[in-house]
Amino acid sequence: MDRDCVLGTHRVLEPAGALPQSAWRLDNTPVARSNEVLCSVDVLNIDSASFTQIAAHCGGDADAIAAHIRATVDARGKQHNAVTGSGGMFVGQIAAVGAARADRDTLVPGERIASLVSLTLTPLRLDEILAVDIATHRVRVRGSAVLFASSIFARLPADIATDVALSVLDVAGAPAQVRRLAAPGQTVCVIGADGKSGVLACAQAKTRVGPAGRVVGIVPNGDSPGAQLLLAEGYVDRLVVADARDTLAVLAAIPAALPALADLVVNCVNVGGTELASILCARDEGTVYFFSMATSFTAAALGAEGVGKDVTMIVGNGYAKGHADIALQTLRDRPPLLAYFNARYGARP
Amino acid sequence: MDRDCVLGTHRVLEPAGALPQSAWRLDNTPVARSNEVLCSVDVLNIDSASFTQIAAHCGGDADAIAAHIRATVDARGKQHNAVTGSGGMFVGQIAAVGAARADRDTLVPGERIASLVSLTLTPLRLDEILAVDIATHRVRVRGSAVLFASSIFARLPADIATDVALSVLDVAGAPAQVRRLAAPGQTVCVIGADGKSGVLACAQAKTRVGPAGRVVGIVPNGDSPGAQLLLAEGYVDRLVVADARDTLAVLAAIPAALPALADLVVNCVNVGGTELASILCARDEGTVYFFSMATSFTAAALGAEGVGKDVTMIVGNGYAKGHADIALQTLRDRPPLLAYFNARYGARP
Numbered sequence: 001m002d003r004d005c006v007l008g009t010h011r012v013l014e015p016a017g018a019l020p021q022s023a024w025r026l027d028n029t030p031v032a033r034s035n036e037v038l039c040s041v042d043v044l045n046i047d048s049a050s051f052t053q054i055a056a057h058c059g060g061d062a063d064a065i066a067a068h069i070r071a072t073v074d075a076r077g078k079q080h081n082a083v084t085g086s087g088g089m090f091v092g093q094i095a096a097v098g099a100a101r102a103d104r105d106t107l108v109p110g111e112r113i114a115s116l117v118s119l120t121l122t123p124l125r126l127d128e129i130l131a132v133d134i135a136t137h138r139v140r141v142r143g144s145a146v147l148f149a150s151s152i153f154a155r156l157p158a159d160i161a162t163d164v165a166l167s168v169l170d171v172a173g174a175p176a177q178v179r180r181l182a183a184p185g186q187t188v189c190v191i192g193a194d195g196k197s198g199v200l201a202c203a204q205a206k207t208r209v210g211p212a213g214r215v216v217g218i219v220p221n222g223d224s225p226g227a228q229l230l231l232a233e234g235y236v237d238r239l240v241v242a243d244a245r246d247t248l249a250v251l252a253a254i255p256a257a258l259p260a261l262a263d264l265v266v267n268c269v270n271v272g273g274t275e276l277a278s279i280l281c282a283r284d285e286g287t288v289y290f291f292s293m294a295t296s297f298t299a300a301a302l303g304a305e306g307v308g309k310d311v312t313m314i315v316g317n318g319y320a321k322g323h324a325d326i327a328l329q330t331l332r333d334r335p336p337l338l339a340y341f342n343a344r345y346g347a348r349p
Numbered sequence: 350m351d352r353d354c355v356l357g358t359h360r361v362l363e364p365a366g367a368l369p370q371s372a373w374r375l376d377n378t379p380v381a382r383s384n385e386v387l388c389s390v391d392v393l394n395i396d397s398a399s400f401t402q403i404a405a406h407c408g409g410d411a412d413a414i415a416a417h418i419r420a421t422v423d424a425r426g427k428q429h430n431a432v433t434g435s436g437g438m439f440v441g442q443i444a445a446v447g448a449a450r451a452d453r454d455t456l457v458p459g460e461r462i463a464s465l466v467s468l469t470l471t472p473l474r475l476d477e478i479l480a481v482d483i484a485t486h487r488v489r490v491r492g493s494a495v496l497f498a499s500s501i502f503a504r505l506p507a508d509i510a511t512d513v514a515l516s517v518l519d520v521a522g523a524p525a526q527v528r529r530l531a532a533p534g535q536t537v538c539v540i541g542a543d544g545k546s547g548v549l550a551c552a553q554a555k556t557r558v559g560p561a562g563r564v565v566g567i568v569p570n571g572d573s574p575g576a577q578l579l580l581a582e583g584y585v586d587r588l589v590v591a592d593a594r595d596t597l598a599v600l601a602a603i604p605a606a607l608p609a610l611a612d613l614v615v616n617c618v619n620v621g622g623t624e625l626a627s628i629l630c631a632r633d634e635g636t637v638y639f640f641s642m643a644t645s646f647t648a649a650a651l652g653a654e655g656v657g658k659d660v661t662m663i664v665g666n667g668y669a670k671g672h673a674d675i676a677l678q679t680l681r682d683r684p685p686l687l688a689y690f691n692a693r694y695g696a697r698p
Contacts, residue, residue: 301667315646319657
């Protein structure tokens with residue numbers, strides 16, 4: 001059976017030779033080609049940088065924002081903000097499944113899913129824009145989108161509120177990778193432990209290292225709701241209050257908090273300049289996992305060389321097999337964590 | 350016994366609280382404190398970006414360049430170019446060893462060494478500048494420098510020309526990491542295979558994977574001396590001529606060159622925009638090792654997510670235990686490779 005390009009290059013209209021993300025215009029014809037999945041779309045979650053730019057451009061007017069998004073999608077066949085270069089994700093239902101897909105038998109039309117690849121590479125057609133929610137950056141629509149063979153997505157669970165599920169899926173790579181990298185008896189240090197990805201990473205780490213292991217969280221402020229949750233539920237054995245950008249402050253805290261250093265350091269901070277502190281917290285031949293998108297490649301590479309530290313430094317891949325299920329299960333298995341996410345990220349009245 | 354800070358913060362004069370690299374001025378007193386090594390210095394290898402800036406500023410005049418370097422070191426206690434932010438390395442001899450160093454018994458005064466940490470964090474004192482070689486960016490001096498407990502250095506071999514040894518030590522992390530990451534029977538793909546780090550990576554990879562394994566090199570030009578060496582000596586099983594920035598060209602070459610994809614992809618390219626091609630060459634759950642300093646962290650992280658590829662992506666750490674010895678031995682064990690390096694990087698008449 002003939003297969004289309006797994007990366008979706010067969011949907012590129014212009015310029016020729018581009019990949020879907022770098023393309024100006026995609027073919028958004030609402031059919032499921034050989035190894036595609038066609039979805040009906042209910043909601044666009046415009047990414048924060050893009051929505052803020054569009055809203056400012058439109059003077060904060062919901063109708064103008066809707067018209068702006070409509071014009072972009074009509075012109076380009078995808079919601080790709082040309083100013084910010086970013087997109088977002090969609091929520092919808094499986095409508096049709098290409099005949100050549102290996103996972104064809106597992107894909108049930110009508111199932112609710114969230115796309116986990118960017119809207120900047122997703123063929124999208126809008127029939128109608130129903131509402132723009134300026135507070136949440138969500139746009140209710142009637143439309144259709146296409147997933148390629150390489151486009152990851154997650155089934156939305158029936159037992160977790162959609163807003164909460166989306167907030168967890170956004171950082172699903174963190175708990176999944178911690179589960180893979182941490183081992184019983186180890187010491188794990190999570191930097192930026194009280195943020196969204198940080199609390200999920202700590203909870204998974206504590207389960208993985210077990211009673212013989214140790215989880216140390218580094219947070220900028222011990223009074224934050226996230227920090228209090230970590231201590232109250234025992235997701236960390238110790239909390240260190242320090243600004244991870246202050247390398248000497250972290251260094252000063254190490255003898256008491258991490259006397260033998262950490263086997264695994266997980267960086268979940270969303271600011272730059274924390275690479276060296278992360279490296280210094282790891283033991284010789286330990287692993288540093290940089291989940292933060294604010295990580296500088298050269299600061300990490302030259303930082304380790306500058307202090308002569310033989311550590312394995314891993315780039316936080318947003319995808320790992322089963323990451324969506326692992327992230328959602330991290331909440332289901334821990335009612336206090338689920339309650340925390342419901343309170344913080346659930347739909348507001 | 351009292352130990353000084355392994356990172357050398359005890360040598361920071363101003364501003365207080367800085368690390369040696371971020372400091373404006375270091376204490377360059379020529380003594381070996383508890384866990385330091387004092388070295389006499391013969392040669393400064395000024396890094397290319399810094400030397401080019403200084404030479405332009407001084408109108409290409411050797412005496413003016415010497416005076417400029419002298420003024421920097423006198424003012425700051427280190428050769429730290431304030432414009433480029435970069436330094437270089439030094440070649441010298443061990444002069445005195447601190448009493449608290451664990452490796453004290455292995456450090457013999459008089460041994461010739463090259464520092465492998467940046468001059469931007471190395472306390473340096475200059476007694477005299479003897480000559481400035483504008484062609485090689487090398488400055489012959491009489492002076493002294495201090496290595497901290499965390500400062501890596503390499504013993505210079507007696508059997509390999511100093512210029513050749515320095516050129517190999519500059520990329521020592523690549524062959525050392527390939528030796529660690531590759532395993533018998535595997536398929537390894539080296540992108541940028543014909544460059545300095547690339548040929549060393551291919552040679553180590555071929556030895557590690559053995560006759561049952563395969564090494565595929567991707568090069569921009571099959572006629573380059575490096576590409577010809579790889580083929581002639583069998584350091585690769587197959588050479589693919591493609592521009593790694595052209596993702597679709599690499600994708601098109603994969604079915605014939607890497608039908609089952611690579612267990613390990615080593616990126617040695619010194620240009621940006623090759624992250625996605627590297628990721629696409631790796632098999633599911635394979636490893637991508639980014640040795641290139643031109644790597645974009647976000648392009649790697651979002652690239653893997655965008656194509657739903659579960660690969661482990663490693664930041665090229667310039668340091669790995671024994672990396673200098675492994676890199677030099679890579680030449681000793683392969684006379685054609687040594688001849689190639691002698692011809693290309695050896696001292697010119």
